[in-house]
Amino acid sequence: MKTLSGFRMTAIAACAAIAFGASAPALADTDYSQYRDVFEPLPALPPIPADNSMTKEKIELGKMLFFEPRISSSGVISCATCHNPALGWADRIPRAVGHDGQVGERNTPTVLNSGFFTAQFWDGREDDLEGQALGPIQDAIEMAMPLEDAIERLEEFNEYQEKFQAAYPDYDGDNVINADHVAHALATFQRTLNTPNSPLDRWLVGDEGAMSEQQMRGMKLFADNGCVACHRGPALTDSHFHRIQVPGSEDEGRYLVTGEESDRFAFKTPTLRNVALTYPYMNNGETATLDEAIRIMGQEMLGMEFSDDEVADLEAFMHALTGDMPQFEIPALP
Amino acid sequence: MKTLSGFRMTAIAACAAIAFGASAPALADTDYSQYRDVFEPLPALPPIPADNSMTKEKIELGKMLFFEPRISSSGVISCATCHNPALGWADRIPRAVGHDGQVGERNTPTVLNSGFFTAQFWDGREDDLEGQALGPIQDAIEMAMPLEDAIERLEEFNEYQEKFQAAYPDYDGDNVINADHVAHALATFQRTLNTPNSPLDRWLVGDEGAMSEQQMRGMKLFADNGCVACHRGPALTDSHFHRIQVPGSEDEGRYLVTGEESDRFAFKTPTLRNVALTYPYMNNGETATLDEAIRIMGQEMLGMEFSDDEVADLEAFMHALTGDMPQFEIPALP
Numbered sequence: 001m002k003t004l005s006g007f008r009m010t011a012i013a014a015c016a017a018i019a020f021g022a023s024a025p026a027l028a029d030t031d032y033s034q035y036r037d038v039f040e041p042l043p044a045l046p047p048i049p050a051d052n053s054m055t056k057e058k059i060e061l062g063k064m065l066f067f068e069p070r071i072s073s074s075g076v077i078s079c080a081t082c083h084n085p086a087l088g089w090a091d092r093i094p095r096a097v098g099h100d101g102q103v104g105e106r107n108t109p110t111v112l113n114s115g116f117f118t119a120q121f122w123d124g125r126e127d128d129l130e131g132q133a134l135g136p137i138q139d140a141i142e143m144a145m146p147l148e149d150a151i152e153r154l155e156e157f158n159e160y161q162e163k164f165q166a167a168y169p170d171y172d173g174d175n176v177i178n179a180d181h182v183a184h185a186l187a188t189f190q191r192t193l194n195t196p197n198s199p200l201d202r203w204l205v206g207d208e209g210a211m212s213e214q215q216m217r218g219m220k221l222f223a224d225n226g227c228v229a230c231h232r233g234p235a236l237t238d239s240h241f242h243r244i245q246v247p248g249s250e251d252e253g254r255y256l257v258t259g260e261e262s263d264r265f266a267f268k269t270p271t272l273r274n275v276a277l278t279y280p281y282m283n284n285g286e287t288a289t290l291d292e293a294i295r296i297m298g299q300e301m302l303g304m305e306f307s308d309d310e311v312a313d314l315e316a317f318m319h320a321l322t323g324d325m326p327q328f329e330i331p332a333l334p
Numbered sequence: 335m336k337t338l339s340g341f342r343m344t345a346i347a348a349c350a351a352i353a354f355g356a357s358a359p360a361l362a363d364t365d366y367s368q369y370r371d372v373f374e375p376l377p378a379l380p381p382i383p384a385d386n387s388m389t390k391e392k393i394e395l396g397k398m399l400f401f402e403p404r405i406s407s408s409g410v411i412s413c414a415t416c417h418n419p420a421l422g423w424a425d426r427i428p429r430a431v432g433h434d435g436q437v438g439e440r441n442t443p444t445v446l447n448s449g450f451f452t453a454q455f456w457d458g459r460e461d462d463l464e465g466q467a468l469g470p471i472q473d474a475i476e477m478a479m480p481l482e483d484a485i486e487r488l489e490e491f492n493e494y495q496e497k498f499q500a501a502y503p504d505y506d507g508d509n510v511i512n513a514d515h516v517a518h519a520l521a522t523f524q525r526t527l528n529t530p531n532s533p534l535d536r537w538l539v540g541d542e543g544a545m546s547e548q549q550m551r552g553m554k555l556f557a558d559n560g561c562v563a564c565h566r567g568p569a570l571t572d573s574h575f576h577r578i579q580v581p582g583s584e585d586e587g588r589y590l591v592t593g594e595e596s597d598r599f600a601f602k603t604p605t606l607r608n609v610a611l612t613y614p615y616m617n618n619g620e621t622a623t624l625d626e627a628i629r630i631m632g633q634e635m636l637g638m639e640f641s642d643d644e645v646a647d648l649e650a651f652m653h654a655l656t657g658d659m660p661q662f663e664i665p666a667l668p
Binding site for chain 2: 068070091
């Protein structure tokens with residue numbers, strides 16, 4: 001993205017700033033309170049499915065499995081390798097690096113707040129976290145371990161036998177360590193990885209000073225220009241699919257799942273929560289900065305050129321979407 | 335190891351048990367207090383070198399660098415990949431897996447208590463943690479990043495500029511982010527990764543009930559049979575080199591460093607602190623269990639066959655060497 005269009009966009013943006021006028025409205029002129037109806041504070045927890053209750057035991061087991069590298073065929077890749085807690089629960093490289101150093105096609109999405117999504121993966125090939133959880137374990141370029149091997153590996157540890165039993169006390173089948181239980185535990189742990197209390201959230205519940213003036217201007221631009229049409233709801237994503245072809249990407253996106261022509265090059269709207277922490281951007285991770293990402297989205301999705309000041313205001317607003325990171329201790333694995 | 339000699343050793347051990355008599359001495363017969371002079375409790379901190387003072391800022395920076403995958407050429411391997419806090423700060427696989435899935439020759443040693451060692455790596459090719467720190471970053475099968483590239487990568491982040499400045503406030507050279515400073519910060523962080531308060535430590539300072547009777551018997555065997563000749567001092571290693579060729583290993587060990595014939599197949603005595611957590615064992619990681627490791631060491635280093643009961647007692651004592659794990663939070667990286 002930088003090499004392809006960086007110069008062109010800078011030039012266009014400069015012209016746009018002259019043409020549209022770049023001065024920001026004064027705060028005193030604006031009643032921001034109306035925007036309280038446009039956004040939703042992040043709840044403490046996402047919806048919990050009826051068939052996967054959230055229990056302490058399941059969270060604990062899911063956390064262990066999330067950090068467990070021995071369910072990868074190399075023995076060193078865990079969920080936390082790409083969804084790295086030190087890096088906003090993503091990896092901060094363009095495209096995921098997995099088994100034997102293979103590089104995938106897509107940028108790693110953060111797992112933060114992913115329980116609020118109604119579609120998982122960039123292409124929505126799974127609806128929920130239970131469906132998502134087992135994919136990367138088996139994917140040949142990610143953890144590259146057949147599911148039955150992963151289950152067998154876990155069965156070797158008495159401690160996992162105990163933890164699965166504790167997490168699924170009512171299970172009366174033969175093997176308490178099974179694929180469903182792995183998926184349910186991982187999904188349960190991930191539903192705890194939420195980031196409440198961002199400046200936006202605090203402002204929404206009445207803390208007038210939670211966002212800076214520039215962030216408030218960015219919020220207004222975000223709402224008035226229609227960004228919020230797709231980046232909406234508590235996680236600032238509609239979990240729907242929209243066609244976008246960013247430079248450098250030949251990825252056909254959701255078309256590869258549905259075969260529908262209308263889905264060619266369509267990708268799920270990514271969450272904007274913690275977006276300042278989850279660079280680089282876009283499905284191929286080729287967009288390094290928020291500044292670039294905002295200009296591209298304006299052009300590609302809204303057909304407009306934001307002025308430099310508008311981009312700066314929108315970027316400031318993006319920083320108001322960073323919430324409190326989950327507090328947790330790294331589990332001690334058996 | 336299992337396939338090569340498992341059966342043979344089991345058979346020998348069974349004979350040995352018959353020959354030597356396998357009954358354990360009764361606790362009442364034994365005055366264990368004399369063994370308080372044989373062992374040393376683990377101090378809270380290892381020696382701090384005069385040219386690398388321990389400061390809060392340096393610890394914090396070193397922790398960030400320890401978890402920083404972007405100083406690897408793939409962008410996903412950090413020190414913590416192989417020295418994984420969830421796995422006893424090691425990796426629990428036979429031989430380390432690094433860049434592009436390449437597998438090394440040797441088992442990953444834990445970094446826990448490594449500040450107490452006076453030689454680093456299995457072959458002692460570095461004396462101290464400062465010397466050790468930069469090796470894996472550059473090693474072609476580990477993180478595979480030229481040092482100058484790693485430094486440049488860090489220089490891109492304002493936050494690292496600030497953290498290095500804070501860690502080295504008196505530095506008046508041109509580039510505060512440099513190799514020495516990276517090494518010193520990593521070494522400083524690692525010197526905080528100590529595990530005091532194991533059952534042995536608690537017993538040594540007067541807690542009579544800290545070890546079980548079996549663990550006390552194991553301690554006696556450990557001392558009386560000469561294990562403690564090499565596994566001595568606060569970290570239960572002499573940091574010296576001893577010749578041992580475990581099955582399946584062609585690794586010439588320290589000979590590759592010194593070229594001295596007497597060093598062929600010599601390896602550094604590994605620490606026994608937390609040894610129950612740092613399986614598998616030996617320089618090639620081919621020994622899966624403590625039971626096996628104890629029998630091999632008896633045969634190879636002491637020329638003796640421990641009875642099954644003796645092995646069980648020694649194994650129990652190994653579990654008395656597990657201390658309190660370092661408490662820390664995963665750092666938020668820039």
